[in-house]
Amino acid sequence: MDFLRLVRIVLSSFFGVRKRASHEADFANINLVLLPFVAVFMAACIGAVIYGVVSLIAQSTSTLQGF
Template identity: 70%
Template sequence: MEFLRLVRIVLSSFFGVRNSASHEADIANVNFVLLPFVAVFLAVAIGGIIFGFVHLVTDATSAMQGF
């Protein structure tokens, strides 16, 4: 359950959708040792998803000529 809370904290900070009440509650109960690892993991995962999607789209359109 704590891992899901850390994921929610990191994702909300990545996308900037967080109110101050939940921020205060999360800061009071967060494990600061694991937080950087979760943040790096999610950043790599989101980057990999974006890279894979772009690679999939550009690979499918690379056979098209004239564009």
């Protein structure tokens, strides 16, 4: 449950959709030592998804052009 809370905190901070009251309540109850590790992991996951989508689109358009 704590890991899911950390993921929610990180994702909401990436997209900037937090209310001040929920932000303060979450930071009062979490382990701040694990937060940077979860943030780096989530950033790598988001980057991998973006890279995969772009790679898939680039691969499919290059085969349509006949090169």
